[in-house]
Amino acid sequence: MTADIESVAVLGAGSMGHGIAEVAAIAGYDVVMRDIEEEFVEDGYEQIEWSLGKLAEKGQIDEDPDDVLARVSTTVDLADAVDDADLVIEAAPEDLELKRNIFAEVDAASGDETIMATNTSSLRVGDIAEATDQPEYVCGMHFFNPPVKMDLVEVASGEETDPAVVDAAVAFVESLDKTPIRVRKDIPQFVVNNVLTPYMGEAGFMLDEGDVEIQDVDAAMVFQRGYPMGPFELNDFGGLDIFTHSRDQWDLPVPGSIRSRVEAENLGRKTGKGFYDYEDGNGVDYEPTDGEGIDTLRIEARMINEAARLVGDDVADPEDIDIGMRLGGGLPEGTCRTADKLGLDRVLEKLESLHERTGAERYEPDDYLVELVEAGHTGEKAGRGFYDYSDGGPYHFISHELTDEGVLNVVFDREERLNAFSTDMFDEVRRVLESADEDEVACVVFEGAGERAFSAGADITGFTTAEPTDLAGVDETVQAIYEYPRPTIAKIDGFCLGAGLEITLACDLRYATEGSTLGSPEIDLGLIPGGGGTQRLVRLIGEPRTKEMVYRGMQLSAERAEEWGILNRAVEAEEFEGLIDDVVDDLSNGPQTALEVAKNVIQEGQNASLDTGLTLESQGFGLLATTDDMLEGVAAFNQDREPDFGGE
Numbered sequence: 011m012t013a014d015i016e017s018v019a020v021l022g023a024g025s026m027g028h029g030i031a032e033v034a035a036i037a038g039y040d041v042v043m044r045d046i047e048e049e050f051v052e053d054g055y056e057q058i059e060w061s062l063g064k065l066a067e068k069g070q071i072d073e074d075p076d077d078v079l080a081r082v083s084t085t086v087d088l089a090d091a092v093d094d095a096d097l098v099i100e101a102a103p104e105d106l107e108l109k110r111n112i113f114a115e116v117d118a119a120s121g122d123e124t125i126m127a128t129n130t131s132s133l134r135v136g137d138i139a140e141a142t143d144q145p146e147y148v149c150g151m152h153f154f155n156p157p158v159k160m161d162l163v164e165v166a167s168g169e170e171t172d173p174a175v176v177d178a179a180v181a182f183v184e185s186l187d188k189t190p191i192r193v194r195k196d197i198p199q200f201v202v203n204n205v206l207t208p209y210m211g212e213a214g215f216m217l218d219e220g221d222v223e224i225q226d227v228d229a230a231m232v233f234q235r236g237y238p239m240g241p242f243e244l245n246d247f248g249g250l251d252i253f254t255h256s257r258d259q260w261d262l263p264v265p266g267s268i269r270s271r272v273e274a275e276n277l278g279r280k281t282g283k284g285f286y287d288y289e290d291g292n293g294v295d296y297e298p299t300d301g302e303g304i305d306t307l308r309i310e311a312r313m314i315n316e317a318a319r320l321v322g323d324d325v326a327d328p329e330d331i332d333i334g335m336r337l338g339g340g341l342p343e344g345t346c347r348t349a350d351k352l353g354l355d356r357v358l359e360k361l362e363s364l365h366e367r368t369g370a371e372r373y374e375p376d377d378y379l380v381e382l383v384e385a386g387h388t389g390e391k392a393g394r395g396f397y398d399y400s401d402g403g404p405y406h407f408i409s410h411e412l413t414d415e416g417v418l419n420v421v422f423d424r425e426e427r428l429n430a431f432s433t434d435m436f437d438e439v440r441r442v443l444e445s446a447d448e449d450e451v452a453c454v455v456f457e458g459a460g461e462r463a464f465s466a467g468a469d470i471t472g473f474t475t476a477e478p479t480d481l482a483g484v485d486e487t488v489q490a491i492y493e494y495p496r497p498t499i500a501k502i503d504g505f506c507l508g509a510g511l512e513i514t515l516a517c518d519l520r521y522a523t524e525g526s527t528l529g530s531p532e533i534d535l536g537l538i539p540g541g542g543g544t545q546r547l548v549r550l551i552g553e554p555r556t557k558e559m560v561y562r563g564m565q566l567s568a569e570r571a572e573e574w575g576i577l578n579r580a581v582e583a584e585e586f587e588g589l590i591d592d593v594v595d596d597l598s599n600g601p602q603t604a605l606e607v608a609k610n611v612i613q614e615g616q617n618a619s620l621d622t623g624l625t626l627e628s629q630g631f632g633l634l635a636t637t638d639d640m641l642e643g644v645a646a647f648n649q650d651r652e653p654d655f656g657g658e
């Protein structure tokens with residue numbers, strides 16, 4: 011919980027309202043949920059009860075679900091709901107007049123310092139705030155559906171919102187264990203929907219022009235460009251009426267191919283038919299081989315133009331846009347990052363040629379995009395684009411920290427994909443090892459963000475079109491970990507599969523919680539481990555077990571993996587942090603030179619003959635016999651005290 015906010019009122023018990031109430035209660039807040047009819051609040055309450063039961067079944071909440079539910083109360087009386095609330099979150103239907111009435115009532119019935127947030131998807135915060143006497147207390151807090159699962163929340167300022175209110179809203183979102191991004195200007199649809207709408211819209215315009223097939227466009231975006239759903243598939247999923255409404259509201263053009271379907275009430279999945287036919291047809295039916303010759307850049311250029319507009323107008327930073335697109339839009343990487351890889355000059359050219367051909371306003375290149383290109387900031391190759399790459403560029407998929415004790419903690423930070431490795435993520439891991447000052451590092455700990463996975467493997471989106479050379483980075487990264495001169499530790503909690511397992515095999519020490527799962531499922535994709543997995547495994551656990559794991563794509567429990575010798579230890583979750591702390595403590599206070607020599611001798615020796623190995627060992631021993639650390643170790647032993655190694 012945050013210091014300023016203890017009790018929360020949620021207005022609306024529908025799809026979003028009950029979900030928001032649930033996440034707030036899970037985080038420890040007292041929540042009052044309000045709807046206009048007893049029946050609706052009851053429904054919402056039952057949904058929360060059901061969902062909490064499911065979360066408990068899967069071990070995804072620590073508390074007894076009844077205790078969480080006990081923090082939720084319901085009412086149909088607005089004054090009752092907001093009277094004591096520090097924060098009110100409105101999740102009523104998307105109707106400006108309705109929301110304005112609600113906010114006016116909330117303003118009158120709540121305390122002077124109550125923060126009033128709207129979960130609107132497409133309205134301006136200021137238009138709603140106007141109905142209150144305290145617009146400085148009103149902000150946007152845009153959760154994604156379903157709130158329990160979706161990690162992103164856009165926190166938006168209206169023109170008059172007090173920055174302290176935005177800060178408190180951001181802190182509240184963080185206290186829910188969700189990721190906030192800041193939307194600094196009051197624009198309809200915030201960040202994610204603004205960048206994602208052209209994905210579906212542009213595909214619609216291409217269809218209007220008549221020379222593409224639905225399946226080809228979807229297949230190209232999914233299999234060539236790695237998007238999780240094709241644009242038509244996504245539009246069917248979200249509802250063509252929702253798309254159209256969000257455009258019409260602001261008088262923005264809607265492709266004829268979308269409008270005509272809405273008029274025929276073919277709204278997508280929910281009506282059984284949209285771009286695909288889900289009742290009488292095959293549903294979504296594109297194949298990996300479809301999509302030849304589709305102009306994917308045309309679709310991405312429009313998304314990138316939108317992202318440039320948001321950055322140029324100071325609505326959001328590239329980092330926040332990219333986090334938003336990953337967590338809220340399900341994209342494998344952020345749009346600004348994609349742009350920097352594609353080359354902003356190519357993007358600009360594409361927009362200019364489309365603009366010239368059609369004259370349509372939507373292709374008019376944004377000023378900021380033009381500025382970047384004119385300044386030579388055309389992307390990663392040029393050293394600068396949306397991001398600055400002069401120092402290698404920002405880390406998007408890992409976070410890292412070097413402690414005063416010399417522990418380099420590296421977190422695989424792609425929780426939305428169970429920390430699956432993209433090529434960028436492999437590169438970032440290698441880069442962090444290369445850039446850390448080895449003299450400052452005593453040991454490295456690798457772990458996965460969140461509670462579900464160390465890493466679920468390599469991200470297979472894009473595999474179908476990847477060149478063998480694209481995948482070479484995998485091996486280089488795994489090798490860089492193996493050869494890193496300091497001790498490396500894999501701290502495994504959850505899934506550790508495929509490339510995730512290969513990373514751990516390259517580490518010196520491997521520890522896991524008992525509920526973790528380790529395996530090599532590559533064979534199920536028609537592949538074999540490609541990051542040294544077969545070779546390191548066979549040296550570790552022998553041929554029969556390696557073959558069984560690889561041939562059958564087996565996934566082992568942590569207990570079994572310990573028994574087989576893959577793990578140093580598997581322990582109960584409660585003991586895990588303590589165990590890692592002990593190991594890290596030993597390594598960071600140990601004699602650094604001796605540890606380095608030990609690592610080198612053990613690794614080099616096991617791939618050589620026994621004689622060579624023994625020679626390596628005695629050379630290492632001889633070398634260490636002259637170090638200050640050795641003298642300190644012996645002195646400490648004689649004086650019966652802890653040694654204080656200086657690393658010489």
Ligand code: NAD
Pocket residue numbers: 021022023024025026027044045046047050100101102103104105112129130131132152153154155
């Ligand atoms: P919904 O129709 O499922 O639920 C809205 C609920 O609000 C209904 O139960 C309705 O009875 C209730 N309601 C109506 N008037 C009310 C009032 N005066 N006070 C309290 N409750 C009232 O709608 P939803 O999908 O939950 O959407 C709610 C809001 O969240 C909308 O602004 C929508 O744009 C936004 N949103 C929706 C999604 C989504 O995917 N569904 C995602 C993000 C944001």
